[in-house]
Amino acid sequence: MTADWFYMGTGWLRKSRRVGPISEADLLHRIDKGQIEPDTLVQSSKTRGKWVKMEKVGPAMKRWLAAHPDAEQAGE
Numbered sequence: 001m002t003a004d005w006f007y008m009g010t011g012w013l014r015k016s017r018r019v020g021p022i023s024e025a026d027l028l029h030r031i032d033k034g035q036i037e038p039d040t041l042v043q044s045s046k047t048r049g050k051w052v053k054m055e056k057v058g059p060a061m062k063r064w065l066a067a068h069p070d071a072e073q074a075g076e
Helices: 024-033 058-067 069-073
Strands: 005-010 016-022 041-043
Touching (some): 024 058
Antiparallel strands (some): 005 041
């Protein structure tokens, strides 16, 4: 079973807005494109409904590091 994910995106005038639900595949795609970064807040049933930084979600962070190898060297 896959979880529906939400993340905090930037809206008009830099206001945060909740985006979702999106599938896990779409979440990974957005991570690959850099739309979701390690400090982006994400939420799903896998985070027990709590907002957490994407860097705290192991598989998502692993995907980020694979897609953005230069980010690890830059200290992000």
